[in-house]
Structures are given as structure tokens and as C-alpha cells.
Amino acid sequence: MTREELQSRISEIAPMATAIEGGEWLNMDVAPADWKNVAKLVRHTAGLDMDYLFCLTCVDWKTHLTMVYHLTSTTHRQTVVFKVKLDREKAEVDTVCDIWRTAEFHEREVFELFGVDFKGHPDLRKLILPDDWQGFPLRKDYEDPINMIKL
Amino acid sequence: MFSLENITNLVSTWLYANLDPTWALVVQFVIVGVLVISLFSILGLVLIMMERRVAAWMQLRLGPNRVGPRGYFQTVADTLKLIVKEGMTPDGADKFLFNLAPFIVMIVSMVIMAPLMFAKGFQIWDVNIGVFFITAVSSVSVIGILMAGWASNNKYSLLGAMRSGAQIVSYELSAGLAILTIVVFSGSLQVSTIVESQADGWWLLKGHVPAVISFVIFIIAVTAETNRAPFDLAEAESELTAGFHTEYSGMKFALFFLAEYVNIFVVCAVGATLYLGGWMPFHIGNWTSFNQVMDYIPSSAWFFGKTFFLIFVIMWFRWTFPRLRIDQLLNLEWKYLLPISLFNLLLATVIAIMGLHF
Amino acid sequence: MLQDVIEAGNGDMIVNVGPQHPATHGVLHLVITIHGETIKKVEPHLGYIHRSIEKMCESLTYRQFIYVTSRMDYLSSHINNHACALLTEKALQIEVPERAQYIRVIMDELTRLASHQLWWGAMAMDIGALTPFFLAFREREMINDIMEETCGARLTMNYMVPGGVMFDIHPNFVQKVKEFNAHFKQKIDEYDELLTGNIIFQNRMKGVGVLSKEDAISFGCTGPTARASGVSCDIRKLFPYEVYDKVSFKECMATEGDSFARYVVRLEEMKESMRIIDQLIDNIPEGEIQGKTKAVLKPPKGEFYTRVETARGELGVYVVSEGATTPYRIKFRSPGFSNLSALDHIARGQKLGDLVAMMGTLDLVIPDIDR
Numbered sequence: 036m037t038r039e040e041l042q043s044r045i046s047e048i049a050p051m052a053t054a055i056e057g058g059e060w061l062n063m064d065v066a067p068a069d070w071k072n073v074a075k076l077v078r079h080t081a082g083l084d085m086d087y088l089f090c091l092t093c094v095d096w097k098t099h100l101t102m103v104y105h106l107t108s109t110t111h112r113q114t115v116v117f118k119v120k121l122d123r124e125k126a127e128v129d130t131v132c133d134i135w136r137t138a139e140f141h142e143r144e145v146f147e148l149f150g151v152d153f154k155g156h157p158d159l160r161k162l163i164l165p166d167d168w169q170g171f172p173l174r175k176d177y178e179d180p181i182n183m184i185k186l
Numbered sequence: 187m188f189s190l191e192n193i194t195n196l197v198s199t200w201l202y203a204n205l206d207p208t209w210a211l212v213v214q215f216v217i218v219g220v221l222v223i224s225l226f227s228i229l230g231l232v233l234i235m236m237e238r239r240v241a242a243w244m245q246l247r248l249g250p251n252r253v254g255p256r257g258y259f260q261t262v263a264d265t266l267k268l269i270v271k272e273g274m275t276p277d278g279a280d281k282f283l284f285n286l287a288p289f290i291v292m293i294v295s296m297v298i299m300a301p302l303m304f305a306k307g308f309q310i311w312d313v314n315i316g317v318f319f320i321t322a323v324s325s326v327s328v329i330g331i332l333m334a335g336w337a338s339n340n341k342y343s344l345l346g347a348m349r350s351g352a353q354i355v356s357y358e359l360s361a362g363l364a365i366l367t368i369v370v371f372s373g374s375l376q377v378s379t380i381v382e383s384q385a386d387g388w389w390l391l392k393g394h395v396p397a398v399i400s401f402v403i404f405i406i407a408v409t410a411e412t413n414r415a416p417f418d419l420a421e422a423e424s425e426l427t428a429g430f431h432t433e434y435s436g437m438k439f440a441l442f443f444l445a446e447y448v449n450i451f452v453v454c455a456v457g458a459t460l461y462l463g464g465w466m467p468f469h470i471g472n473w474t475s476f477n478q479v480m481d482y483i484p485s486s487a488w489f490f491g492k493t494f495f496l497i498f499v500i501m502w503f504r505w506t507f508p509r510l511r512i513d514q515l516l517n518l519e520w521k522y523l524l525p526i527s528l529f530n531l532l533l534a535t536v537i538a539i540m541g542l543h544f
Numbered sequence: 545m546l547q548d549v550i551e552a553g554n555g556d557m558i559v560n561v562g563p564q565h566p567a568t569h570g571v572l573h574l575v576i577t578i579h580g581e582t583i584k585k586v587e588p589h590l591g592y593i594h595r596s597i598e599k600m601c602e603s604l605t606y607r608q609f610i611y612v613t614s615r616m617d618y619l620s621s622h623i624n625n626h627a628c629a630l631l632t633e634k635a636l637q638i639e640v641p642e643r644a645q646y647i648r649v650i651m652d653e654l655t656r657l658a659s660h661q662l663w664w665g666a667m668a669m670d671i672g673a674l675t676p677f678f679l680a681f682r683e684r685e686m687i688n689d690i691m692e693e694t695c696g697a698r699l700t701m702n703y704m705v706p707g708g709v710m711f712d713i714h715p716n717f718v719q720k721v722k723e724f725n726a727h728f729k730q731k732i733d734e735y736d737e738l739l740t741g742n743i744i745f746q747n748r749m750k751g752v753g754v755l756s757k758e759d760a761i762s763f764g765c766t767g768p769t770a771r772a773s774g775v776s777c778d779i780r781k782l783f784p785y786e787v788y789d790k791v792s793f794k795e796c797m798a799t800e801g802d803s804f805a806r807y808v809v810r811l812e813e814m815k816e817s818m819r820i821i822d823q824l825i826d827n828i829p830e831g832e833i834q835g836k837t838k839a840v841l842k843p844p845k846g847e848f849y850t851r852v853e854t855a856r857g858e859l860g861v862y863v864v865s866e867g868a869t870t871p872y873r874i875k876f877r878s879p880g881f882s883n884l885s886a887l888d889h890i891a892r893g894q895k896l897g898d899l900v901a902m903m904g905t906l907d908l909v910i911p912d913i914d915r
């Protein structure tokens with residue numbers, strides 16, 4: 036499936052996702068409220084079957100956070116990248132770990148490093164950092180005078 | 187010809203000639219005690235050295251080669267280190283049981299030595315229920331292990347001890363039944379009689395099928411009883427760090443360690459006595475001159491040679507096989523070894539009743 | 545100790561496996577709930593070796609950050625470096641000379657072999673056989689010597705630069721690699737004799753820790769772990785990079801998804817790696833070892849994603865560039881992290897001893913998980 040075909044197919048079943056120009060793969064923008072629905076649709080629609088979430092991460096753009104989901108299908112081999120823009124102060128998005136189970140660990144990682152709250156996550160605790168850690172290390176404004184070495 | 191029997195007789199006659207009979211007996215006790223304790227420590231050193239050499243040989247490496255000539259004093263140095271190390275007792279441990287456990291394990295392995303026949307006429311106590319004594323006393327060591335695991339107040343220790351308990355109790359059945367096969371053939375529980383019955387050929391080589399089967403079962407069962415790999419679930423260092431002796435350090439740990447090796451020696455000595463003729467030299471039918479040459483080798487050399495051969499076999503197992511899982515271990519015993527050994531005993535009994543054995 | 549058993553009320557016991565434990569091969573901390581010997585729950589606690597490499601890379605240039613990644617999955621450090629070098633090359637469209645491509649692939653495969661050998665030995669040690677470890681190290685030592693001669697290091701080679709490799713290969717390289725290949729072809733049968741055919745080993749591995757195909761995909765498992773469950777996920781086949789499209793090799797697959805399948809897949813992979821090396825080693829073309837690059841690398845604004853097949857699975861590098869000399873955000877999609885997440889799922893209901901075997905066959909490398 037070419038990029039255009041994939042784009043029209045996804046727009047057909049999930050009109051709330053809008054395509055973004057550029058990038059190696061098809062990039063689509065989704066509002067946080069719609070994300071869960073879009074995820075379910077691309078996962079379960081025949082012909083798309085995006086069953087493999089191979090990268091889940093977050094980018095801090097200083098004004099907002101962007102969740103980035105790289106999805107691919109192990110049967111059709113087409114890749115799509117979904118981006119969900121989140122408010123920096125109140126970062127909240129629905130969890131997708133009931134759709135792709137790998138998201139459970141990746142979301143926990145993003146939760147502690149970026150401070151994104153995944154609604155509906157069964158076990159949203161700190162995975163890597165100590166339980167009493169303050170702040171979100173991978174955010175751009177994070178300061179740690181002891182552990183961080185400034186160049 | 188060199189014989190330990192002559193020496194013991196000489197010492198005995200000299201003692202009774204020069205001392206009051208009571209004192210002579212006391213001196214004999216002291217001598218025996220000193221001998222057993224020194225044998226215990228020497229065996230520990232030698233067997234640990236041997237284990238490390240065998241392991242190194244099988245694993246394409248050199249093994250100990252730094253302390254003393256060709257590394258032969260390595261175990262001595264290790265023991266010295268363990269003696270001077272602090273023997274810590276964990277805070278939450280049951281201190282009395284924790285400190286008692288290694289001694290129970292050690293004493294058991296010492297006591298089993300009593301009926302062993304180390305050479306012709308060289309035996310501490312030729313009790314008429316010798317084999318029974320060995321099986322009975324060896325099962326006490328599980329109490330020491332359970333004690334150690336329980337008193338350590340450590341989950342790994344507890345798991346290890348429970349595994350060990352299940353394992354030793356199960357495998358004792360097979361080991362006992364395997365021993366009984368030979369008892370049925372030789373018609374005695376006394377160690378010296380069993381050895382005598384093999385004067386014309388070892389039980390393993392006489393061609394009795396039940397004897398061969400029981401030998402295989404015996405080796406498997408005693409490997410399990412001494413908690414050696416592939417049945418080392420009680421220690422299972424990759425699962426339970428060190429199993430029942432996780433919390434032990436210094437000399438208390440060393441006692442467990444030594445006891446393990448002395449136990450191996452004891453079970454292999456029992457195996458050698460029952461199946462390989464104890465101190466009896468290797469004879470072939472009517473080859474008189476060959477048999478005479480064999481007779482010139484001292485009986486103690488025969489006994490230790492056979493024992494160390496079996497020890498080598500058990501070490502060979504350890505460095506070859508992966509470990510079993512606990513359910514597989516118990517399956518092996520209760521579903522395979524026990525029925526086979528029961529049937530085997532039945533077969534042996536039938537043969538003995540029909541008088542077909544020789 | 546008994547307090548928490550009593551509190552749980554149902555005979556469950558919570559055991560901490562790690563952070564210091566012989567079977568976790570590093571500082572992995574598993575909190576397991578067991579009932580007798582049966583595992584009810586496995587809960588990984590990470591972070592004991594978390595260095596936040598992603599944050600570190602944000603302040604390093606595109607030339608520098610490659611070498612930090614050696615410390616991620618230290619057993620396939622060369623392949624990690626490869627992923628980063630590929631990323632920079634993709635972003636700046638740098639041509640890599642053919643000679644460098646050949647060298648890179650041969651080194652990749654040698655690294656994979658070394659990693660799988662260590663895995664083989666360590667996994668055997670986990671299930672109680674100690675001898676395989678030394679056999680595996682006998683061969684691994686040869687690879688390390690080859691590495692040392694060419695790169696100057698045995699483990700963290702740091703041999704990659706954007707656009708090629710750092711130095712040319714050592715004059716002995718070709719001969720030594722051939723010697724190693726000939727040697728290992730004979731010795732790999734020894735591996736089978738000692739372990740694969742062993743009845744105890746097979747009983748320990750077969751039917752244990754079964755990961756179904758659907759679960760493997762859902763958990764994001766990659767590499768031999770997923771291929772043992774029948775998921776075709778070899779990046780070298782699906783998205784060939786460097787000269788992987790020129791060599792013929794088989795994607796090793798199994799369908800059972802149990803520990804034994806994972807074991808067999810890895811052993812097969814070693815044989816395939818040797819085949820790849822065989823095809824390439826005689827044909828290393830002459831020429832440059834580095835493409836032309838500018839002194840300061842400034843990729844254009846945008847997002848870049850590259851992936852390579854490490855010994856453990858798919859390593860993805862996701863970079864957000866703002867056109868500066870340092871990446872704005874970098875994310876390593878490490879194979880171990882996803883593979884570990886499946887551990888709880890496959891371990892439930894199994895015995896304690898099997899947990900160790902499963903961890904062994906998942907081939908967890910803790911710095912790779914923690915990054």
C-alpha cells in the first residue's frame with residue numbers, strides 16, 4: 036500500500052486524523068480525545084491491521100508535548116506515525132495498552148520521564164526512577180544540579 | 187605385602203599388652219576419633235581439589251595453579267581463609283538452630299563412616315546391620331538442611347530446604363531398595379559379609395541383571411541424595427542464589443561444603459562396597475598369575491580406587507548435565523525409579539529364592 | 545520473613561529476584577509472587593543502571609552520540625553504533641563506500657555471533673550446566689581478538705563513523721575471520737551434542753514459556769524471541785540495509801514459541817551469520833573506508849527513524865532534528881525493553897526454575913533495557 040492509499044484509507048475510516056506533510060512515513064495528527072478511537076480503528080479494521088506498535092515515545096516541544104506512535108502491520112507491512120499533541124501543564128491521553136500490550140511498559144516509561152498521564156492504564160507507576168523522584172527528566176526544562184552535566 | 191590389617195593388629199596387641207584393657211579401649215577410641223576427623227578434613231581438601239581439577243579438565247581450562255606446586259595447596263588456602271572469616275549470624279535468624287545445623291550435617295557424614303570397610307580388616311565398627319545403619323543415619327542429614335533453611339529466615343533458604351527435604355526423602359526410597367537388592371543376593375546386612383560374598387566376582391560384573399539395574403538406580407539416587415548436579419535443586423545457584431546455605435559464611439559454610447564432599451565419598455564408598463567388591467581385587471576366572479598380580483595391589487588401594495572412580499563419575503554428571511526442575515525431579519523418582527526398583531527387588535528376590543544366584 | 549506470607553493469607557510469598565542475583569545477568573530486579581514453586585506474578589523493577597542515554601544524546605553532536613550507544617546493549621555494541629551511523633547517513637544522505645559496507649556487515653555478524661555465544665553459555669549456566677559457558681567463551685575469545693586487532697577494543701568497539709568505519713581492517717582480518725569460521729563450523733556441532741540433544745535440557749525447555757504469535761506481536765517482541773513464535777521480523781530481510789540484500793541467508797523461524805524454539809532459532813542464527821560472513825569475507829572490495837562528510841554534521845529539520853537487527857531484535861533510533869548539531873530528541877527503541885514486558889505473561893503458572901530458563905532464552909541484557 037502506498038502512502039497515498041494508506042492516507043485515504045485511514046481518512047476514510049477515521050476522519051478525525053489529519054495527515055501532516057513530510058517524514059519518511061505517513062504522519063497523522065490526532066486530537067487527544069480522538070486518539071483511543073483512532074487507535075482501535077486502525078488496529079481492528081481489516082486491510083489495515085496495525086498490530087505492531089514498534090515505537091511509542093514523546094517529544095517535548097517546550098510549548099506542548101507530542102506523543103508519537105509508530106505503527107506497522109505485520110501482515111501488510113505499511114507504516115503510519117500518529118502524533119497526539121498534548122497540553123504541557125495537564126498532559127493527559129488515553130492509554131492504548133489494551134490494544135497493544137507493549138504500550139504498558141512504554142507508557143510507564145513516558146509517564147515518569149515526561150509526566151504524561153495515561154488514563155485507564157492499569158498499573159501507572161514509576162518503572163525506572165525511584166518512587167520519590169521529583170520532576171520529569173526528559174522534559175527540556177528539567178534541571179538537576181547534581182546529576183546533569185552541562186556542556 | 188603392605189596391609190593396613192597388620193598395622194591395626196600390631197597397634198591393638200601392643201595396647202592390650204602394655205595397658206589396662208579399659209585404657210586400651212579408650213586409647214583405641216581416641217585413635218579412631220583422630221583418624222576419622224583427619225580423614226574428614228583430608229577428604230574435604232582432596233575432593234574439592236579433585237572437583238576443581240575435573241571441572242577444569244572438562245571445561246578446557248587450567249584450574250587452580252597459583253598456590254603451592256601446581257596449585258595443590260589452593261584448597262588449604264581456601265580453608266584457612268574460611269576459618270579466619272567471621273561466621274555471621276543474621277539478625278532475624280533462629281540463632282540456636284542456625285548454628286546447630288552445620289554440625290548436624292557434619293556429624294552425620296562422620297558417623298556414616300563407622301561401618302565402612304576401608305581395607306581388608308580395617309573397619310571401625312563391623313556392626314551386623316551395617317548397610318541398614320548407613321541408610322538410617324544418612325537420612326538424618328536432611329534434618330540439618332531443613333534446620334538451616336528454616337532458621338536462616340531467608341526465603342531462598344526456605345525454598346532450598348523444602349526442595350531438599352522433598353528430594354532426599356524421595357530418593358532415599360530408591361537408594362534403599364537398590365541397596366536391598368544386593369542384601370538379598372549376599373544374604374547379609376553386614377558390610378564385611380557383603381564384601382566377602384564378592385570374593386569370586388563383583389556383584390556388578392557377575393551378570394545378574396537386577397544387580398546392574400540397581401547399580402544404575404543407586405548412582406542416580408545417591409547423586410540426588412547428596413544434592414549434586416543435575417539434582418542440585420537445594421542450592422541451584424542460578425535460581426536460589428545458594429539455597430539452604432545462602433546465609434552461612436566462614437567456617438559454618440565450610441562445614442556444609444565439607445560435609446557435601448564427605449557425603450559424596452561415603453555414598454561412593456557404599457557403592458563401591460556393594461557393587462564393586464569393596465577392597466576385593468579384580469580377578470578373572472582362572473587366570474591365576476593375573477589374579478596373583480592383582481592380589482599384590484594393597485586392598486586399601488583397591489577400595490579407594492573404586493571409590494574415587496565413582497566419585498569421578500558423579501563429578502562427570504555435574505559438569506555435563508543441566509539441572510532438573512523440581513516437578514521433573516519428583517516425577518523421575520516416583521514415576522520411574524521407584525516402580526523400577528520395586529520390580530527389580532522383586533526380581534532379585536525371586537532369583538534368590540530359586541537359588542539361581544551365585 | 546513469614547510476616548508477609550501470613551499477611552497475604554493464601555500462602556503466597558513475595559521474593560525479590562535481584563538486583564543482585566546470579567540469573568539476572570546484571571541489575572534487573574524482579575519482584576515475583578510465588579505459591580510454593582509456582583509463579584503467580586512477575587513484576588520487573590528497572591532503573592538500577594539507567595543512565596538516561598536519551599537525555600545525554602541531546603547534548604552530544606551527531607558524531608559523538610554514536611559511541612554512547614555502545615553502552616546500551618554492550619553485547620551488540622557494534623550494531624547499536626551501526627544504527628546511529630545509518631541514521632546520520634540517512635538524514636544527510638551520505639554515501640557509504642562499498643568497502644565500508646562490507647566491513648560493517650561482517651563486523652555486525654561477528655558481533656551477533658559473539659553475542660549469541662555468550663547467550664548460549666550464560667543460558668546454559670542459568671539452567672545449571674556450567675561447562676557450555678567455557679566452550680562458548682573459547683570461540684568468543686577468537687572473535688574478541690579479531691575485534692581487538694581491528695578496532696582496538698574487545699567489547700565497546702566504537703568502530704563506526706558517519707559515512708563509513710573509523711579505520712581500515714587489520715591485514716590479518718580476512719585470514720583470521722576465515723580461520724574462526726572454519727573453527728566454529730566444527731565446534732557448533734559440539735554445542736548440539738552437549739546441550740541441545742540432552743534429555744534433561746529438552747524437558748526443561750520444551751513447552752515452557754510459550755509465547756503465541758499474537759502475543760509476540762502485541763508485546764512488540766522482536767528478534768529471535770518473536771521469530772521463535774512465528775513472527776517474521778528480521779530487519780535484515782524486511783528492510784535490508786548495507787549489503788544485506790546482496791547476501792543470501794535464511795530468516796530462522798519456528799512456530800512453537802517456547803523456550804526451546806527460542807533456543808533453536810538462536811543456534812540457527814549463528815549458522816546463518818557464518819554463511820553471511822562466508823559470502824562476504826572473500827569479496828571485500830578495495831577502496832575508501834569513509835564517505836565524504838562535512839566536519840560539522842547538521843541534518844535538516846525533520847524526523848528520522850532507522851532500525852537495525854541487533855542480536856536481540858529490532859533496535860530503532862528515532863531522532864527529531866531541529867537543524868542543529870545536536871539532536872533535539874532521540875529515542876532508542878530497544879529490543880530488550882519490549883521483550884522483557886512479555887516475561888510476566890509467559891512466566892505465570894510456571895515453576896520458579898523455569899523463570900530462569902525463560903529469562904535466559906529471552907536473552908535480556910539489562911543496560912539495553914534500562915538505557
